[in-house]
Amino acid sequence: MPPLVEIQEVTRRFGALAAVDNVSLEIAEGEFLALLGPSGCGKTTLMRLIAGFGAADSGRILIGGRDMADVPPYERPVNMMFQSHALFPHMSVESNIAFGLARAGMSKGDMGRRVAEMLRLVQMEGFGARRPHQLSGGQSQRVALARALARRPRLLLLDEPLAALDRKLREETQFELKAVQRELGTAFMLVTHDQGEAMAMAGRIAVMRAGAIAQTGSPREIYESPASRFVAEFVGGINLFEAVVVSFAGGIASARLDGASDFVFTARCSSPLAAGQKTALAVRPESIVITRTGGAPPAPGALRGEVVDTAFLGGIFHARVKLASGFVVLSALSGPAAAELGLTRGDSVDASIGPGGGRILAS
Amino acid sequence: MSGRPLYFRAGALIFGFAFLYAPILLLVIYSFNASRLVSVWGGFSTRWYQALWQNEALMDAASVSLRAALASGVIAAFLGTCAGLALARFGRFRGRAVFSSMIFAPIIAPEVIMGLSLLLAFVALDAPRGFWTIVCAHATAGMCFVAVIVRAKLESLDGCLEEAAMDLGAGPAAAFARITLPLAAPAVIAGFLLAFTLSLDDFVLASFVSGPGSTTLPMRIYSQVRLGVTPEINAASSLMIGFVAVSLAAGALAARLFRTR
Numbered sequence: 051m052p053p054l055v056e057i058q059e060v061t062r063r064f065g066a067l068a069a070v071d072n073v074s075l076e077i078a079e080g081e082f083l084a085l086l087g088p089s090g091c092g093k094t095t096l097m098r099l100i101a102g103f104g105a106a107d108s109g110r111i112l113i114g115g116r117d118m119a120d121v122p123p124y125e126r127p128v129n130m131m132f133q134s135h136a137l138f139p140h141m142s143v144e145s146n147i148a149f150g151l152a153r154a155g156m157s158k159g160d161m162g163r164r165v166a167e168m169l170r171l172v173q174m175e176g177f178g179a180r181r182p183h184q185l186s187g188g189q190s191q192r193v194a195l196a197r198a199l200a201r202r203p204r205l206l207l208l209d210e211p212l213a214a215l216d217r218k219l220r221e222e223t224q225f226e227l228k229a230v231q232r233e234l235g236t237a238f239m240l241v242t243h244d245q246g247e248a249m250a251m252a253g254r255i256a257v258m259r260a261g262a263i264a265q266t267g268s269p270r271e272i273y274e275s276p277a278s279r280f281v282a283e284f285v286g287g288i289n290l291f292e293a294v295v296v297s298f299a300g301g302i303a304s305a306r307l308d309g310a311s312d313f314v315f316t317a318r319c320s321s322p323l324a325a326g327q328k329t330a331l332a333v334r335p336e337s338i339v340i341t342r343t344g345g346a347p348p349a350p351g352a353l354r355g356e357v358v359d360t361a362f363l364g365g366i367f368h369a370r371v372k373l374a375s376g377f378v379v380l381s382a383l384s385g386p387a388a389a390e391l392g393l394t395r396g397d398s399v400d401a402s403i404g405p406g407g408g409r410i411l412a413s
Numbered sequence: 414m415s416g417r418p419l420y421f422r423a424g425a426l427i428f429g430f431a432f433l434y435a436p437i438l439l440l441v442i443y444s445f446n447a448s449r450l451v452s453v454w455g456g457f458s459t460r461w462y463q464a465l466w467q468n469e470a471l472m473d474a475a476s477v478s479l480r481a482a483l484a485s486g487v488i489a490a491f492l493g494t495c496a497g498l499a500l501a502r503f504g505r506f507r508g509r510a511v512f513s514s515m516i517f518a519p520i521i522a523p524e525v526i527m528g529l530s531l532l533l534a535f536v537a538l539d540a541p542r543g544f545w546t547i548v549c550a551h552a553t554a555g556m557c558f559v560a561v562i563v564r565a566k567l568e569s570l571d572g573c574l575e576e577a578a579m580d581l582g583a584g585p586a587a588a589f590a591r592i593t594l595p596l597a598a599p600a601v602i603a604g605f606l607l608a609f610t611l612s613l614d615d616f617v618l619a620s621f622v623s624g625p626g627s628t629t630l631p632m633r634i635y636s637q638v639r640l641g642v643t644p645e646i647n648a649a650s651s652l653m654i655g656f657v658a659v660s661l662a663a664g665a666l667a668a669r670l671f672r673t674r
């Protein structure tokens with residue numbers, strides 16, 4: 051099946067700044083894609099280009115195989131849920147949802163049925179007669195979703211739809227949005243700068259940086275095999291050790307840690323590296339294994355350090371270990387493991403990398 | 414709030430309002446005076462209102478004033494709405510600040526100067542002075558107020574609303590007609606009523622640009638007062654005050670009815 055949306059080498063400039071810089075991206079029919087990136091990296095700009103607000107300076111956007119260059123927003127088979135919700139204040143909830151249906155020339159009867167169906171979908175039955183200013187933030191967010199979905203678009207664009215909600219409501223809504231997406235089978239493109247939100251909801255994540263796509267992949271791929279320092283740092287907690295490449299062959303790289311001349315780490319690396327090149331070894335906190343020292347020197351592959359801080363976070367336990375080189379490693383332990391170790395500040399420990407836990411980064 | 418005693422605040426309020434409204438109240442009371450002498454109370458009567466009804470010169474002037482206010486109000490509402498839209502929507506361009514403060518010029522400039530410049534323009538255009546030159550002058554002054562009000566309203570609206578409408582399949586014209594215009598309507602109506610009131614009130618502009626046979630009520634009152642104040646004039650003035658008050662109240666009511674937040 052051809053992709054629903056094909057973005058081909060699209061660039062959009064504001065003066066000297068390329069807000070979207072040579073981006074190529076595909077969105078498949080029915081998929082849930084998250085566009086993740088820090089504030090100001092061009093997420094909204096890219097999404098607005100897909101919706102038809104603003105034209106690309108170069109490149110093409112195809113939806114359903116058709117070039118969208120001359121198609122105005124009101125003729126595109128996509129709908130957008132605005133960050134501010136943008137509900138029409140002078141219309142009832144029902145009229146808001148029916149607005150797009152009336153523009154499509156739907157009959158009164160069909161329209162009423164579709165509006166009722168949408169209200170049920172977002173669990174807002176009984177709110178049809180209300181005005182937007184009579185709704186809470188979470189409720190108006192649901193109405194905005196219902197309105198955007200009412201026309202049965204092939205792609206729904208969501209610009210940080212949950213940013214205005216408090217944390218608890220946001221987590222609930224994440225699952226509801228996912229359920230709605232599964233039920234309708236509409237492709238969703240969610241814009242967010244919250245990596246937790248992207249991981250929780252999306253089937254695929256595109257990480258954006260300064261107008262360009264840094265990496266795309268499943269949440270697992272992005273988390274476990276970040277392609278660059280930027281992605282590794284942006285998605286989840288990470289320990290980045292400066293290192294120098296010792297050798298590279300057949301997709302396997304060896305690197306020596308800075309400040310620990312005998313510590314050589316070997317891991318898979320997707321892109322080729324040259325010996326002597328500076329690189330970084332990325333290890334997720336949960337891959338750092340901590341053992342108490344028994345007085346003996348550290349085992350090969352382990353580094354000695356001192357616990358400088360501990361934090362109990364419910365299900366997990368964080369320990370910060372200061373190594374001899376001065377580098378502070380963050381380790382995440384499961385509750386029971388932490389209880390068994392019984393770590394406290396000042397303890398002398400050995401830290402090592404668990405099996406399959408490290409990545410040598412290409413850049 | 415301030416810690417001043419209640420009677421002080423109430424006193425200040427009453428004094429302030431008395432200062433503003435006592436002369437007007439006096440005028441309204443004397444319009445119901447049975448006596449022909451303006452300063453001597455001769456009992457309650459509505460005879461001057463009846464006399465007014467029969468005073469053709471005053472009634473003609475009132476009719477000119479009302480028709481001019483209506484026509485100039487409508488024109489000002491239309492032009493002012495266009496100007497307000499342009500100012501609110503054009504985004505940033507070089508000289509935007511200059512442009513948007515230029516709309517205040519006719520509000521700030523002395524009326525005498527506006528009247529003079531309009532007169533010169535009409536003479537240069539060789540336009541016969543009369544009813545339509547008054548309408549034109551009042552529309553010019555009124556549209557500035559409409560533009561300022563409409564622009565403030567539009568700028569307070571979420572800029573995404575029109576885009577949301579377009580995203581939902583409405584073309585630019587439909588988005589404007591169904592979203593922007595209804596939301597700006599209270600401001601347009603308020604602006605119209607303000608322009609209407611200004612036109613009814615105006616004396617200076619009208620005296621500059623009017624011609625023979627088109628005398629507005631304020632002009633007529635002024636010329637009669639120079640010959641001495643009559644109770645009839647009091648009655649005419651009271652009616653005018655009533656009109657203005659009603660149209661201002663209508664403006665407030667319209668704003669309340671259309672309130673959308």
Ligand SMILES: Nc1ncnc2c1ncn2[C@@H]1O[C@H](COP(=O)(O)OP(=O)(O)OP(=O)(O)O)[C@@H](O)[C@H]1O
Pocket residue numbers: 064067069087088089090091092093094095096243
């Ligand atoms: N209309 C515009 N004119 C000029 N510059 C703009 C315009 N819109 C966006 N930009 C710039 O383009 C860059 C990308 O903006 P964009 O709104 O796409 O970021 P974003 O990733 O959505 O950020 P956020 O997470 O804060 O919403 C920013 O540097 C911004 O200043």
Ligand SMILES: [Mg+2]
Pocket residue numbers: 093094095209
């Ligand atoms: Mg944004």
